[in-house]
Amino acid sequence: MAALKFNAPVYAANSRKPTAAAKACAACHDFNKGGPNKTGPNLFGVVGRNHGSVAGFAYSEAMAGKSAEPWTYEALDAFLANPKAAVPGTKMVLATKKAETRADILAYLAKLADAPVPFPAP
Numbered sequence: 001m002a003a004l005k006f007n008a009p010v011y012a013a014n015s016r017k018p019t020a021a022a023k024a025c026a027a028c029h030d031f032n033k034g035g036p037n038k039t040g041p042n043l044f045g046v047v048g049r050n051h052g053s054v055a056g057f058a059y060s061e062a063m064a065g066k067s068a069e070p071w072t073y074e075a076l077d078a079f080l081a082n083p084k085a086a087v088p089g090t091k092m093v094l095a096t097k098k099a100e101t102r103a104d105i106l107a108y109l110a111k112l113a114d115a116p117v118p119f120p121a122p
């Protein structure tokens with residue numbers, strides 16, 4: 001598979017169906033500010049916050065162990081592409097193999113913030 005090298009501006013420009021793509025995540029994640037944790041933690045504001053940092057969610061030891069690391073777009077892209085490779089021991093199993101779909105999802109996650117984190121410059 002020709003994995004697209006992560007390129008945030010290209011991702012932003014290519015994203016077409018963010019809401020549809022994120023439906024796959026909604027089974028386990030709530031996206032609303034102040035929303036609940038479900039099988040997975042609430043994802044409002046995930047871009048820029050630290051790994052494993054939502055209060056009241058029982059993270060895996062693997063995810064909790066990364067709590068000093070922020071979720072950059074690059075880190076999110078790698079995690080979504082292959083959760084078990086990016087965070088060995090994570091409880092999240094869904095891999096989003098298509099780069100185009102990840103682009104849509106990142107565009108969706110980018111909007112879930114009071115002050116959205118801009119995509120990095122090329």
Ligand code: HEC
Pocket residue numbers: 022024025026027028029039040041043046050051052053054058059060061062063064076080089090091092093094096105
């Ligand atoms: C079957 C349930 C399930 C689905 C579907 C799912 N996730 Fe998760 N997700 C989890 C669980 C459980 C965790 C906690 C992982 C851990 O503690 O190791 C998690 C963690 C995460 C994290 C880390 C959050 C944090 O606070 O550190 C992100 C980001 C994430 N998921 C994004 C997504 C996205 C985007 C999708 C859709 C493509 C998705 N997830 C689909 C269950 C799921």
